[in-house]
Amino acid sequence: MKKEGRTVGTILYIKANAKPEGASRTFRVSDSFIEAYKKSHPGDKVVELDLYREDITFLTEEDINTVFGPKTEESRKHRILKYAYQFAEADKYVIAAPMWNLGIPAILKAYIDYITVTGITFKYTESGPVGLLRGKKAVNISARGGDYHAEPYSNFEMEDRYLRTIFGFFGITDFTTITAENLDVMGQDVEAIIGNAIKRANELVVTF
Numbered sequence: 001m002k003k004e005g006r007t008v009g010t011i012l013y014i015k016a017n018a019k020p021e022g023a024s025r026t027f028r029v030s031d032s033f034i035e036a037y038k039k040s041h042p043g044d045k046v047v048e049l050d051l052y053r054e055d056i057t058f059l060t061e062e063d064i065n066t067v068f069g070p071k072t073e074e075s076r077k078h079r080i081l082k083y084a085y086q087f088a089e090a091d092k093y094v095i096a097a098p099m100w101n102l103g104i105p106a107i108l109k110a111y112i113d114y115i116t117v118t119g120i121t122f123k124y125t126e127s128g129p130v131g132l133l134r135g136k137k138a139v140n141i142s143a144r145g146g147d148y149h150a151e152p153y154s155n156f157e158m159e160d161r162y163l164r165t166i167f168g169f170f171g172i173t174d175f176t177t178i179t180a181e182n183l184d185v186m187g188q189d190v191e192a193i194i195g196n197a198i199k200r201a202n203e204l205v206v207t208f
Contacts, residue, residue, distance in 0.1 A: 008043045009091035015050045016097035016108040025143040028194055029180060030096035033141065033201040040205045047090070051107045055079060059113050067117050084117040092208065093138040093172070099148070099159040112166055121170045131171025137208060138167050139176045141201060143194075145184030176204060 013034055017024045034046060059067070063080055075081045087093075097108050115121055122131050140163050148157040160177050167175050180197035182188045 008045070009041075010045045010047060010089070011037065011041075011092040011094060012087060012090035013046055013048045013094045014096065014108075014111070015048065016052070016095070016105045016111070018052055018105075024098070025180060025183060025190075025194055026096050026098045026141060029143070029178065029197045029201050030094060030141040032198045033094065033139070033178075033205065036202045036205045037208065047086070049086075051111050054083075054111075056107055056110050056114070058110055067114075071119055080114050081117065081120070083111065083114040084120040087115040088120050088133060091136055093136070093167075095138065095140045095163060097140075097142060097159075099142055099144040099157075102156050103158045104162060116166070116169075129169065131169055134171035134173075136172045137174040137176075138172050139178060139201075139204060139208060140164070141178050141197075143180045143183055143197075145182075147181045147185075148179075149181065176208075178204065 011034075013030070015027065015030070017026055019027075021027065034048075037044070038046060059080075066078060066080060071081070076085050095108075097104055103109075118124060121133060122129050124130075140160055142159060144159075146153060148154055160179070164175050164177070167173075178197055178201050180193050183190055183193060
């Protein structure tokens with residue numbers, strides 16, 4: 001879509017933290033990014049999707065048959081498939097989720113099961129699966145208790161690694177990560193760490 005000679009896009013802001021507003025260190029960074037993005041891209045549409053406020057549950061046998069079954073125009077109204085269509089039709093993605101137990105919150109994995117749908121976000125070909133969402137951008141914003149950049153703990157990191165992989169599966173390879181690390185380590189300046197993450201996030205806005 002174009003407006004006054006420039007492209008207007010939709011950014012899907014996916015939030016996955018049970019903590020209330022103001023208590024999540026992840027959201028302090030991601031909310032700052034979104035506010036800066038709105039100012040930098042006033043014509044774009046930001047859609048906030050708080051997974052804890054949605055009807056996200058684990059897939060049942062019936063759900064699996066629907067996800068892998070034929071799609072019709074009515075599929076857009078289905079309680080699961082509507083999320084896949086919404087995801088596919090967005091242009092950019094902001095994932096805001098803390099690292100929990102070395103990985104992502106379970107509700108975010110459940111959501112990914114909702115949107116990983118053949119014919120919507122990827123397809124199977126004679127040479128294997130192919131992502132259908134090429135040319136899009138994503139940023140993963142995450143707060144972490146420790147430092148998972150350096151060994152040996154980098155070997156345990158499965159949060160960003162998984163998200164980067166599944167988004168790549170969809171064809172989204174322009175994937176940036178912003179983390180606030182060491183937040184639960186004694187002696188660390190938590191406010192300075194979060195402030196630095198906010199600074200890096202706001203700098204990304206210009207090119208995102």
